[in-house]
Amino acid sequence: MYKEKLKKISENIWEIPMINGMLVPGRIFFSEKLLNNLEEDALKQIANVARLPGILKYSIGLMDMHVGYGFPIGGVAAFDIEKGIISPGGVGYDINCSIRLLRTNLTLADIGKIGRKELLHSLFRTIPSGVGKGSKLNITYKELDEVLINGAQWAVKKGYGEKEDYIHTEDNGKLPNANPSDVSQRAKQRGIGQLGTLGAGNHFLEIQKVEEIFDEKTAKAFGLKKGMITIMIHCGSRGLGHQVASDYVGLMGKEYGWPEFDRELVNAPIQSELGKKYLSAMACAANFAFANKQMITHWIREDLKHYFSNIKADVVYDVCHNIAKFEKHLINSKEKEILVMRKGATRSFGRGRKEISEDYRDIGQPVIIPGSMGTASYVLVGTKEAEVLTFGSTAHGAGRVESRTSARKNISADKIKKELEKKGIDIEAGSYKGIVEEAPEVYKDIDEVVRVSNEVGIGKLVAKLIPIAVIKG
Amino acid sequence: MRKYKFLEHTADIKFQAFGNSLEEAFISSFDALKEIIVEKNRIKSVKKIKLKVKGNDLKELLYNFLEEVLFLLDAKDFIASEIKNIKIDVKKNLFEADVLGDRVSNYKISNDVKAITYNDMSIKEEKGKFIVQVVVDV
Numbered sequence: 001m002y003k004e005k006l007k008k009i010s011e012n013i014w015e016i017p018m019i020n021g022m023l024v025p026g027r028i029f030f031s032e033k034l035l036n037n038l039e040e041d042a043l044k045q046i047a048n049v050a051r052l053p054g055i056l057k058y059s060i061g062l063m064d065m066h067v068g069y070g071f072p073i074g075g076v077a078a079f080d081i082e083k084g085i086i087s088p089g090g091v092g093y094d095i096n097c098s099i100r101l102l103r104t105n106l107t108l109a110d111i112g113k114i115g116r117k118e119l120l121h122s123l124f125r126t127i128p129s130g131v132g133k134g135s136k137l138n139i140t141y142k143e144l145d146e147v148l149i150n151g152a153q154w155a156v157k158k159g160y161g162e163k164e165d166y167i168h169t170e171d172n173g174k175l176p177n178a179n180p181s182d183v184s185q186r187a188k189q190r191g192i193g194q195l196g197t198l199g200a201g202n203h204f205l206e207i208q209k210v211e212e213i214f215d216e217k218t219a220k221a222f223g224l225k226k227g228m229i230t231i232m233i234h235c236g237s238r239g240l241g242h243q244v245a246s247d248y249v250g251l252m253g254k255e256y257g258w259p260e261f262d263r264e265l266v267n268a269p270i271q272s273e274l275g276k277k278y279l280s281a282m283a284c285a286a287n288f289a290f291a292n293k294q295m296i297t298h299w300i301r302e303d304l305k306h307y308f309s310n311i312k313a314d315v316v317y318d319v320c321h322n323i324a325k326f327e328k329h330l331i332n333s334k335e336k337e338i339l340v341m342r343k344g345a346t347r348s349f350g351r352g353r354k355e356i357s358e359d360y361r362d363i364g365q366p367v368i369i370p371g372s373m374g375t376a377s378y379v380l381v382g383t384k385e386a387e388v389l390t391f392g393s394t395a396h397g398a399g400r401v402e403s404r405t406s407a408r409k410n411i412s413a414d415k416i417k418k419e420l421e422k423k424g425i426d427i428e429a430g431s432y433k434g435i436v437e438e439a440p441e442v443y444k445d446i447d448e449v450v451r452v453s454n455e456v457g458i459g460k461l462v463a464k465l466i467p468i469a470v471i472k473g
Numbered sequence: 474m475r476k477y478k479f480l481e482h483t484a485d486i487k488f489q490a491f492g493n494s495l496e497e498a499f500i501s502s503f504d505a506l507k508e509i510i511v512e513k514n515r516i517k518s519v520k521k522i523k524l525k526v527k528g529n530d531l532k533e534l535l536y537n538f539l540e541e542v543l544f545l546l547d548a549k550d551f552i553a554s555e556i557k558n559i560k561i562d563v564k565k566n567l568f569e570a571d572v573l574g575d576r577v578s579n580y581k582i583s584n585d586v587k588a589i590t591y592n593d594m595s596i597k598e599e600k601g602k603f604i605v606q607v608v609v610d611v
Contacts, residue, residue, distance in 0.1 A: 039483065066483050069592035069608065073484060093588040093610045189548035199585055239547035242587045242610075246540055249591070254529055263532070263591035403481045404611070431583040433512070 002026075002043035012456050013389075016043060016059075022050035027058035029390070031452045034063060037401045037444055045072040048262050052077070054084025054270075056331055056338060060390055062345055063449040064399030068092070070264030073344035073400075076393045078329065079270065081339060086275045087267035088252070088282075090341035092322040093245040096286035097203075097236035099368045099396075100169070100293045100318040101379065102300070103222075106229040106308065108209055111468065114307045116426050119207070120469045124428040126303040127198055127205060127296055127471065134197045144192050145180040151287030152318075155294035161301075165294060167357050169318035170347065171325075173290040178283035183240070184247050187281075191240025191288055196295035198235050198471075204438075205296070206232045206370075207469040208377065214461040218381050221363045222316050224463050231300060231313060232377060232465070233293050234370055236322070241285035248278040270339055279324065286323060293318060316379070317357075317366035319346050321396040327355070329391055340391045348394040348459045350384035367459045369450055372398045372443035373427070373435070373472065374420045377465045378450045385457035394459030395450070398443035407442045408433065416440075420470075429472035438472065477505035480606075486584075487593065487608045496559045498596075498603035499538060499568070503556050506539055509584050509609065510546070516554035516580060518573035526568040531596050534566050535605060539589045545572070552577045586611055 006028065007015045016026030026046040030038055042065050049071055050059035056078045065074035070089025077090060111119060128134040139147070147154050152166040152173025166173035180188075198205060210228045213219045224230070237244075252266045255274055259265045268275040297315065304311045324341040331338065349356055349365040356365045365382035375398070386392045402410075413432040416439050420427055429435050453459040477490040488505040492498030507516070524541055528534030545551040552574050559570040592608040 068484065069590040069610065093590070186544060186548070190544060191547075193550075194547065239543070243544070246536075246588055250533065250537075253533070258591075263594070266591075400484045403483050404486055406481060431581070433583050 002047055003038065003040050012452050016047055018050070020047060022047055024050050024055050024058055026050055026061065028061040028065070029063050029452060029456055029458070031448060033448055034444065034452065039067050041067045042072040045070070046075065048265060049075065049077050051261065052085055052087065052265065052267060054080040056080055060393070062390070062393065062395045063452045064344065064395040064397055064444060066399045066401070068343060070262055071341070071343045074395060075343050076340065076345045076391055078338045078340045078391045081270050081337060084270050084339060085267035086270050086278055086324060086339060087265055088245045088248045088278060089264045089266065090343055091245070091282060091324050092343045093242045094236040094322055095241035095244060095282055096289035096320050097322045098289055098293065098318060098320045099370055100233045100297065101316040101368045102231040102297065102313040103224055103316050104229045104231065105310070105312040107227055108229065108468065110308065111207070111229060116469050119307065120426050120428050120471065122303055122306070123205065123300065124471050126299050128196065129198045129430045135193050135195050137195055139192065139195060141188060141192065144188055147195065147291045148180040148183060148284035148287050149178050150174055151290035152294040155291045155298070160295045160298035165297060165315045168315040169290060170320050173294065173318070175283035175286045177280055178287050179280045180284055182277045182280040183244055183284045187240050187243035187247060190243045191238060194238040194240070195288070196292060197238060198296065199238050203235045204373065205471040206467050208232060208465040208467050210463055211376065211466040212464040214463065215381070218363055218462045221360065222366050222379065222462065223314065224316065224379065230465055232370060233296055235289065235292055235296070237285040237289040238292065240288050244281045244285045248281065252278070282324060286320065290318070317368060319368050321346060327392070329387065342393055344396045345393045346396045347392055348380070348382035348386040348390070349392045350382050350387055367394055369395055369446070370397050371446040372440050373438045373470055374423065374425055374440045374467060375446050378446070378461065379463040379465065380450065380453060380459035381462050383457055383460055386459060389456065390458050394453045398446040398449060400442055401444050402442035404437040407437050407439055411436045411439045411441065425467050426469045427472065434472050476501040482608060485608050485610050487606070489604055489606045492603045493601065495561055495563070495603050498605045499535065499561065500556050500559060502535065502539065502605050502607055503542065503553070506542055506586070506609065507553065509586055509611070510582060511552065511580055512583050514580060516552055517575045518554045519575045520551065520573070522551065522572045522574070524570050524572050528566045530566060531563065532591065532594055534561070534568050535594070535596060535607070536589050536591065538568050539607065543586055543589070546577055550577045552580055584611055
C-alpha cells in the first residue's frame with residue numbers, strides 16, 4: 001500500500017506522504033531500475049520510523065534499502081536532541097559494522113609472483129574468523145575496558161599499527177563518552193574472546209585492484225591510482241555489540257514500553273538516563289569494532305611482510321555503517337546539533353567539515369562502498385548536497401534482494417567458486433553455505449546503487465575496485 | 474508433526490517452530506536455532522548447564538532463552554545440543570531447563586547468529602498446537 005502512494009519528487013527521489021501517524025514524510029532514493037526490487041515491508045519500516053518522536057525533516061531510505069528489524073537497512077533518520085529518541089533498532093545489532101580500505105604499493109604482477117592462492121591461504125590462516133571464542137589474544141577485563149574507551153587508539157598504543165591509521169578513521173577511531181560501566185558483564189563476556197576476529201555472515205576481507213578512476217584529482221588526494229592493489233576489511237563489534245543492542249532493547253522495553261506497531265522500534269528519550277547509557281554503551285561497542293579492525297590491519301601487514309619486505313599498506317579511510325552520532329546540520333536554515341542514526345548507511349560529508357581528517361578536509365570525506373562477493377566495490381567522495389538531502393549520508397553496499405533460504409535452494413557453492421575463478425577471483429570461506437548465502441546474485445546491482453548516488457550527488461564517484469581474492473569469515 | 478520450518482526473509486533468517494505444548498514449541502525453536510548455527514551436525518551431550526531465564530512477558534522469555542544459547546556459544550565455549558527438563562511458568566514468565574552440550578571448538582560453526590530479534594515474533598496457540606515465530610539476525 002505504501003508503494004502505490006509513492007510520489008516522484010525528481011529523478012531518483014520519491015516521497016511517502018504523511019499517512020498513518022507519520023510526523024514527517026519518507027524520502028526514498030531509488031532509480032526506476034532499482035524500483036523493481038523495492039520491498040513494501042521496507043517502505044512500511046520507513047513510515048514507522050517517521051512516527052518516532054522528535055524525528056526531523058524526513059525518514060530516509062537509500063538506494064540499497066531492504067527490510068531490517070525496526071529500521072530498514074539503508075535507512076537514515078535524524079532526531080531533535082531535546083524532543084527526540086534513541087532506538088537500538090536505528091543502529092542495528094552489529095554496532096559499528098564498518099569498512100576500512102588500505103592502499104598498498106603492490107601491483108597485480110607482484111601478487112602474481114607469490115601466487116594469489118598462496119597469499120590468500122596465508123591471510124586466511126593469519127586472520128581468525130573467530131566464531132565463538134576465536135581470538136588469538138588473552139586480554140583481561142581491565143584491558144577490555146581500555147579497548148572500549150580508546151578504540152583503535154588503544155590498539156595503536158599496544159603496537160598494532162600507527163597513528164596515521166586512526167587519523168584516517170571516523171572520529172579518530174575513538175567515539176567519545178564511552179563508559180565501560182554502561183556495558184553489561186554479559187556483553188563483555190561475549191566480547192573478550194573475540195577481539196581481533198573477523199566474524200562470519202557478510203563480513204569479509206578482500207584483496208582488490210583499482211580498475212578505474214573517475215575523478216583523478218580526488219583519487220590522487222586519497223592516494224589511489226589505477227592498477228594499485230587495495231585491501232578491504234569489513235567487520236564489526238562481534239558478540240559484544242550484539243549483546244549491547246539486545247540488553248538495551250530489553251531495558252528500554254521495560255522502562256518505556258513496547259511500541260505497538262513494531263517492538264523493534266523500542267526507544268528512550270535522548271535526554272533520559274537510559275538513552276544516555278545506551279549511547280555510551282554503543283560508543284564502547286563502536287570502539288571495540290575500531291580496535292578490531294586496527295588489529296586485523298596490523299596482522300595483514302605482518303603477514304604481507306613475509307612476502308614483500310618493503311610492503312606499505314596505508315589506511316585510506318575507515319567508515320562506520322551502523323552508528324548514531326551527534327552532528328551539526330542545517331535545520332530550518334539554522335545550524336543545530338542533532339542525533340543522526342545511520343543503519344546500513346555511510347556518512348558522506350562534503351569538504352570543510354571538521355569531522356574529516358585534515359589532509360582530506362578540502363576534498364571531502366572518502367566514502368567506501370563494498371560490493372557483494374565477486375563484484376566491484378567503489379570509493380566515492382562526500383558532498384555538500386548530501387548534507388542538504390540526506391543528513392550527509394549515502395549507501396553502504398549493494399543491499400540484499402534474495403533471501404538466504406532461497407539462495408541455498410537455488411545456488412551451488414561449487415558453481416559460484418568456478419564462476420568467480422573464471423573472473424580471476426579466488427575465495428576462501430569458513431563454510432560453503434557462507435559462499436552461497438553471499439553469492440553476487442542475491443544482491444542488488446552495486447553499479448546501479450553508486451550510479452544513483454553519483455547522479456543525485458549524495459556521494460560522487462572516485463574509483464572502482466575489483467576483487468581478486470576474497471576471504472569470508 | 475514437523476518441529477520447525479524456515480521461511481523466506483531477505484536479509485536474515487526466519488523460522489516457525491511447533492509443539493503440542495508451549496514447552497515443546499520452545500524446544501523446537503531451539504532446534505531451529507541449532508540448525509542455523511551448525512546445520513545438521515550432531516552435537517554431543519557431554520556437559521550440562523542449568524538455565525534460568527526471566528522475562529517481563531512471554532515474547533521476552535523466548536527472546537532471552539534463545540539469546541542465552543548465543544551467550545553460551547560466545548562467552549562459555551559451549552554449544553548446546555539439547556534441552557531437557559524444561560519448565561515454563563507462564564504467570565511469572567519464568568523458564569527453567571537443563572541445557573546439554575559440548576565445547577564449541579570441537580565443531581564447525583557455519584553461521585554466526587548475531588542476535589535474536591523481536592521482528593515479526595509471534596507466539597500463538599491454535600487448537601492446542603503452539604506455534605512460535607522468530608527472526609534471527611545473521
